[in-house]
Amino acid sequence: MKRNHSATQWLRNVAASAVVFGASLAQAEPLKIAYSDWPGWTPWSIAIEKGWLEGIEVEFEWMDYVGSLDAFAAGNLDGCHMTNGDALVIGVDQPSICILINDYSNGNDMFIAAPGFDDVPSLKGKKVGLEEGFVTHLLVLQALEDNGMTEEDITIVNTPTDQTPQVLKTGAVEAVAAWQPSSGTALREVPGSKVVFSSAEAPGLIYDCLFVTPESLKEHRETWMKLIGVWYKIVEYMKDEDNLDEALEILAKRVSVTPEEYEPFLDGTYILTLEEALPIWKEAEGFGSIYGSSKISDDFNVKYGVYEAPMDYKAFIDPSLIAEFAAE
Amino acid sequence: MPSSPPKSRKPWFKVRGSLPSSRVTLLMGASFLLPLAVWSFFAYTPGLWPVSFELRIATDLRGQVANPAAPEEPHVFQTIYRPGRDVMEKEVFQAYQKMVRHKNEEIRAYLAGTSLLPSEIRLSARSNKKVLRRLHPIAVEMAWMTEEQDTADERFYALWRDLATGEKRLPNRFLSQENLEIVQANWEVLSAASPTYQSSLFPKEPLLHLVPSGKKAIGRPSYLPAPHEVFLAAQQLIEGTSAREDSSLFTRYQTSLAIVFGGFLIACLVGIPIGLLAGTFAFFSKLFEPFVDFFRYMPAPAFGTLLVFLLGSHEAPKMTLVFLGTVPQMILMVANTTRTLDASLLDAAQTLGAGRGSLIFRVVIPGILDRLYNDLRILLGWAWTWLVIAELLGVKSGLTEIIDTQGRRFNFDIVYAVILLIGFTGFFTDQILQALRCVFFPWVGEKQNWIGKAVARIRQWFLSKPATKGEKVVRKQAA
Numbered sequence: 083m084k085r086n087h088s089a090t091q092w093l094r095n096v097a098a099s100a101v102v103f104g105a106s107l108a109q110a111e112p113l114k115i116a117y118s119d120w121p122g123w124t125p126w127s128i129a130i131e132k133g134w135l136e137g138i139e140v141e142f143e144w145m146d147y148v149g150s151l152d153a154f155a156a157g158n159l160d161g162c163h164m165t166n167g168d169a170l171v172i173g174v175d176q177p178s179i180c181i182l183i184n185d186y187s188n189g190n191d192m193f194i195a196a197p198g199f200d201d202v203p204s205l206k207g208k209k210v211g212l213e214e215g216f217v218t219h220l221l222v223l224q225a226l227e228d229n230g231m232t233e234e235d236i237t238i239v240n241t242p243t244d245q246t247p248q249v250l251k252t253g254a255v256e257a258v259a260a261w262q263p264s265s266g267t268a269l270r271e272v273p274g275s276k277v278v279f280s281s282a283e284a285p286g287l288i289y290d291c292l293f294v295t296p297e298s299l300k301e302h303r304e305t306w307m308k309l310i311g312v313w314y315k316i317v318e319y320m321k322d323e324d325n326l327d328e329a330l331e332i333l334a335k336r337v338s339v340t341p342e343e344y345e346p347f348l349d350g351t352y353i354l355t356l357e358e359a360l361p362i363w364k365e366a367e368g369f370g371s372i373y374g375s376s377k378i379s380d381d382f383n384v385k386y387g388v389y390e391a392p393m394d395y396k397a398f399i400d401p402s403l404i405a406e407f408a409a410e
Numbered sequence: 411m412p413s414s415p416p417k418s419r420k421p422w423f424k425v426r427g428s429l430p431s432s433r434v435t436l437l438m439g440a441s442f443l444l445p446l447a448v449w450s451f452f453a454y455t456p457g458l459w460p461v462s463f464e465l466r467i468a469t470d471l472r473g474q475v476a477n478p479a480a481p482e483e484p485h486v487f488q489t490i491y492r493p494g495r496d497v498m499e500k501e502v503f504q505a506y507q508k509m510v511r512h513k514n515e516e517i518r519a520y521l522a523g524t525s526l527l528p529s530e531i532r533l534s535a536r537s538n539k540k541v542l543r544r545l546h547p548i549a550v551e552m553a554w555m556t557e558e559q560d561t562a563d564e565r566f567y568a569l570w571r572d573l574a575t576g577e578k579r580l581p582n583r584f585l586s587q588e589n590l591e592i593v594q595a596n597w598e599v600l601s602a603a604s605p606t607y608q609s610s611l612f613p614k615e616p617l618l619h620l621v622p623s624g625k626k627a628i629g630r631p632s633y634l635p636a637p638h639e640v641f642l643a644a645q646q647l648i649e650g651t652s653a654r655e656d657s658s659l660f661t662r663y664q665t666s667l668a669i670v671f672g673g674f675l676i677a678c679l680v681g682i683p684i685g686l687l688a689g690t691f692a693f694f695s696k697l698f699e700p701f702v703d704f705f706r707y708m709p710a711p712a713f714g715t716l717l718v719f720l721l722g723s724h725e726a727p728k729m730t731l732v733f734l735g736t737v738p739q740m741i742l743m744v745a746n747t748t749r750t751l752d753a754s755l756l757d758a759a760q761t762l763g764a765g766r767g768s769l770i771f772r773v774v775i776p777g778i779l780d781r782l783y784n785d786l787r788i789l790l791g792w793a794w795t796w797l798v799i800a801e802l803l804g805v806k807s808g809l810t811e812i813i814d815t816q817g818r819r820f821n822f823d824i825v826y827a828v829i830l831l832i833g834f835t836g837f838f839t840d841q842i843l844q845a846l847r848c849v850f851f852p853w854v855g856e857k858q859n860w861i862g863k864a865v866a867r868i869r870q871w872f873l874s875k876p877a878t879k880g881e882k883v884v885r886k887q888a889a
Contacts, residue, residue, distance in 0.1 A: 143723065143805050153804060156719040197483045244818045264818065269489040271632065271820055273502050276474075276486045323536055324609075327561040335656040338819050341560075342470070342540075343490040 112139040113298060113305055115161035116150035119244070119337045121262055121347040122185035122290040123163040125316045127336040128329055134315060138308045144336075147243060148213060154178070160298040161306075165217045166289045166372060167379030170393050178293035179400045182310055183359050183372060185290050189282030190350030191221050192265040195257040196250060197274030202229040205278070208256035211241035211249045215388045217288055218243060218259035223382060224287055225279035233386060247271050262347045263337050282350070286369025287378070289362070290351070299400070310407050314356050320348075321355065356408060363401040372399055435860065446637065453636040454628070462629030463503040465493045466551075466584070467544050467620050470537065471513050472530060475505040485509070493547040497627050506622050514592070514618045527616065535612040541596070542566040544620050545573075548584045557653070567607035570597055583625070592618045635823035644827035647812075654821055655812060663831070666808035669725065669800055673732025674793040678786065680733075681740030688741065689748020690774055699745060706738035711799045723804025731803065735796040736789055743785045751777045780851035787843045794836045 117123040126142055129135050135142070145153065154162035155175040162178070165187075169178055199205055202225050212218045219238070226232060236257075241249050246258035247268035257278070258268060269275055281288050292313075294306060320329050330341035337344070354362070361370070368374040376395040384392050420430065429437070452458065474486045485505035491498075498506060519525040527533070543566055549555040559565055572578035573585070574597030585593070596617045604611040630636065635643075646652035647659045687694040710731055717727035751774060759773045775782075801810030809828050816824040845862035847854065 145723070145805055149804070149806075152715070153718065153723050158718070158722050158804075197486075200482075247818065247820070266489045267819055269486075270491065270496065273498075274483055274486050277488060326536070338654055338656075338815050338821070340490075340492050340653075342468070343492065345470075345540075346472075346490060 112141040113160040113302055114141050114143060114158070115163075115292070115309075116143045116145045116153060116159050117163045118145055118147040118150050119263060120147065120163070120290060121190055121333070121344075121351040122187075122353060124333050124336050125184075125320060125329075125353070126313075128316050128319065128332050129312050131332050134312050138312070139302075139305055140309060148216060151216075154293075157295075159295075160302070161292055161294040164291065164293050165220075166291055166376045166398070167220050167383070168216050169291070169293045169398055170376065170380055170383060170395060171215055171388055173393055173398060174389050177296060178398060179296055179299055180291040180293050180372065180398055181299065181306055181400055181403045182292040182313055183289055183354060183362055183404075184292065184313070185351045185353045186285055186362075187261070187281035187288040187290065188285050188350055188352040189280045190262040190265065190347060191218060191259070191281040191288055192261065192277045193218075193222055193225050193257065193259045193279040194246075194250065194265060194268050194272075194275050195278045196253070196255075196272060197276075199256060199278065200276075202226065202278050203231065205257050206231065206235050207237075209237045209239050209254070210257045210259065211239045211246050211255040212259040213243050214238060214240045216243075218261070219386075219388075220287070220379060220382055221279070221281060221284075222259050223386060224284050228279070228283070250275065262350055263339050263343070266339070266343060266347075280350075284369070285352070286375050289372055289375055291372075293398070303403070307403060307407060310403060314407075317353055317355055320353065356404075359404065360408060363399075363404055365396075431863075438860070450637055453630060453634060456628060459629040459631075460499050462497045462499050462627050463624030464497050464627035465491055465495075465622060465624045466547055467589070467623045468493045468496070469506075469510050469544065469619050469622055470540055471510055471619055473509045473513060475509045475512070477505065491622075497629055498624070499629055503622070503624060510619050510621050514621075517616045517618055520616065531616050533614045533616065535609070535614055538613060538617045539563050539566075541617045541619055542570055545569060548580065551584070552580070554578075563609070564607040567600070570600065571605075573597075574601075584623075586621070586623060589620050589623065592620055632820040633822050635826065639823040640826045640830070643821075643823040644830070647824065647827055652824070654819070655816065655824055657812065659812075659828075659831075662808050662812060666797060666801065666810070666832075667835075669728045669808060670732060670790075670793050670797050672725070673729040673796070673800070674736060674790055676729065676733045677736040677740050677789070677793070681737045682744055682782070685741045685744025686748055686770060686774060688745040689751075690770060695745060698741065702738045702741045706742070710735035710796060714799070714803050718804045724807075727803045728800040728807070731800040732793050732796045736793045739792055740785075740789050743789065744782065747778050747781045747785055748774060750781065780847070780854050783843075783847055783850065787840060787847070790843070791836060791840055794832070797832070 117126050130142060143150070143153075143159070150159070150162050151164060151168060151172050153159050154164075155172050157176065162172075163184070164172065164178075166180065169180065172178065193202070193210075195201075195205060199208070210222060212222055222236075222238075223233060226235065239249075239255050241255070241258065243260045244264050246260040246264055249255055250258045250268050250272050260268060265277075269277070292309075299306060319325050326345075327341070330344050333347075334341040334344040362372050364371055365373045367377070369378070373396065376398065380393055380395045383389055421427070422429075422433070468491045470490065472488050472490075474484045474488075477484050479501070485502060487506055487509055491506075513528060513531070516525065516528045517531065520527045531537070542563065543560060545566065546555065546560045549559075549565075549569060550557055554569065555562065555565060569578070570593055573580065573590070574594045580590075599613055599615065599617060603613045628636075643652065647655060650658060684694070684698055688698050689695070713734060714727070714731060717730050721727040721730060755773055755777055756769065759769055764773065797808075798810045798813065801808045802814065806814055809832060812828050813825050816822075816828075841859055841861050844859050845865055848862045849865065
């Protein structure tokens with residue numbers, strides 16, 4: 083009996099020390115944040131390159147966009163860069179909170195048709211390669227709606243965004259939807275292909291943001307605040323034309339294109355300054371507000387069966403950090 | 411010396427006959443040269459691909475031009491083309507030039523006050539500076555500038571001045587008369603603003619754009635770079651000078667090796683003991699092998715998403731994938747190899763009183779060691795085949811990230827260079843392991859491969875070297 087008792091005691095001790103050890107590990111572990119090749123998020127590489135993240139307990143992971151969403155949904159990340167619409171889609175598995183609006187898509191999300199197709203209506207009955215249920219899907223639905231069409235009028239072929247150039251080139255589909263740099267590659271590699279619709283025609287449909295898990299926001303609010311500070315340092319740096327060449331070199335290398343190719347991306351992704359972002363954080367209807375835009379995405383997602391019931395999209399937005407940062 | 415029969419009488423084609431080693435070496439070389447020859451044929455034969463132009467001067471302008479051959483399919487230029495990289499078919503290239511000429515007309519009309527500025531042309535010093543920079547590839551070709559000076563606006567300013575005033579001259583193939591006139595017209599605007607470069611005085615009114623120019627090139631499809639281009643890409647990757655690939659090849663190579671060997675090592679730790687047990691005792695054979703046999707038909711990559719969920723997005727799921735892809739084969743192969751051990755050896759050992767433990771460690775393992783070694787060599791090759799799929803899981807890493815990203819940008823020269831690196835690594839590892847087999851297990855009597863022969867020759871050379879004075883003294887003392 084005594085022996086047994088001491089054994090349980092020992093086990094308890096081990097378990098307790100394991101918990102302590104695990105907890106200390108968890109504390110030392112930096113926050114993991116995914117970012118991908120969207121031109122609104124690639125600028126983090128400037129901060130990484132220049133050492134602006136030193137002293138902040140974060141680790142940036144360079145991933146495929148949809149890969150990063152999967153990893154976020156699996157609980158492997160504390161923060162993930164997503165569009166406001168996709169955050170709702172992922173929200174079914176992993177609720178998240180938007181703490182930073184990086185940019186709005188202003189043309190870099192493109193609906194590209196093969197040679198011979200001039201506009202959206204000409205694609206009736208044709209195959210379109212895009213990533214089902216994600217941002218480019220939303221874009222195409224908007225394009226169809228604007229042209230008095232529905233999803234029934236096209237056949238969607240589920241294609242990873244970064245493989246759309248290859249797929250369009252092989253002729254397996256008549257059109258693709260992708261963002262830069264993939265869309266630019268498609269336009270170059272398929273001579274005669276053209277943009278039939280882009281996010282420039284619906285600015286505010288797609289906001290690109292940093293979403294974080296509710297737990298990490300609760301526990302690491304300070305760290306997230308610091309990160310917001312770094313982001314606006316990046317924005318300030320990029321908006322100064324004297325830095326542009328240096329910035330382009332870092333950005334272009336990150337996504338394996340040339341600086342000349344990268345420069346037009348800056349127009350297609352409108353990176354918001356703090357002053358420009360503040361009005362977007364206000365609750366309002368329509369594309370001018372992140373709330374309005376998310377509401378539109380939510381309606382779309384329900385209407386087209388991406389998920390069944392409307393989401394509480396307001397719970398995905400927390401303007402308090404930005405308000406605090408702006409007040410400083 | 412026995413006279414050998416004249417060489418010509420040895421037949422090249424003898425059914426099941428072996429060939430002399432000189433011919434084997436020759437054929438081995440040929441087996442590599444043959445695919446290279448096929449590749450070169452398709453890459454270099456001029457008539458196979460349409461006459462095209464490799465861009466020397468590109469443009470930042472975008473637009474479209476009517477196509478007289480197919481009115482419903484105009485030539486569209488909506489992306490930025492890369493000088494030195496992009497090759498355009500003649501017809502498209504001419505349309506590209508036409509587009510720029512047309513835009514220049516519009517700019518001229520705007521400057522003359524007869525029309526509005528086309529919407530995509532901006533009134534900014536930045537876009538004008540970029541017009542000047544478009545001479546960079548030519549300046550590099552003329553050795554007037556280095557690769558890195560692609561944003562050295564001061565130098566471009568001076569270059570345009572020198573070209574406009576005739577101080578510097580370029581052959582017509584570099585700068586056509588048409589473009590020279592554009593240079594001169596622009597210089598008038600520039601020099602009126604400031605004779606030397608001053609960022610703040612850089613004019614904002616639109617400059618004319620250089621008409622694209624290029625040199626004739628073979629219009630190979632992008633997936634077919636020429637051997638020399640791949641070689642060049644490999645060289646740049648190794649030196650770390652590639653303009654299109656940022657990462658260090660060496661670090662990535664290390665990461666990939668760690669995944670393959672890590673996964674393989676874990677597979678060995680699990681697979682070999684189970685295989686040995688299953689091969690020795692029917693109990694374990696019946697307990698393990700049916701499930702393993704079933705499991706090996708489930709493709710390892712099918713577990714990819716699950717592994718990322720369970721193990722995160724770094725090395726762990728990748729090594730596990732290599733492990734999952736290798737271990738079922740390993741268990742079955744090791745078990746089968748163990749069963750090939752001569753049963754009389756086991757009987758004899760048991761007669762002599764060997765227990766189960768010593769049976770395995772003193773009879774089975776020594777008995778099959780050489781064949782086990784060979785199995786592992788083959789299985790290592792198996793592990794390599796999972797590398798690319800494994801490295802795509804979670805955060806892309808290693809050589810695969812280069813292959814993947816560069817493939818998506820259609821930079822196939824870099825892609826092929828990396829694929830070849832993987833191929834050579836696997837090949838040489840295998841050859842070395844095969845050579846070492848003869849060193850470790852000389853009794854197997856397997857024919858040595860070329861590496862084995864080289865090793866043997868080196869060893870012989872060392873052994874036959876006369877001992878030095880010091881060595882003699884040492885030997886004497888030892889005696």
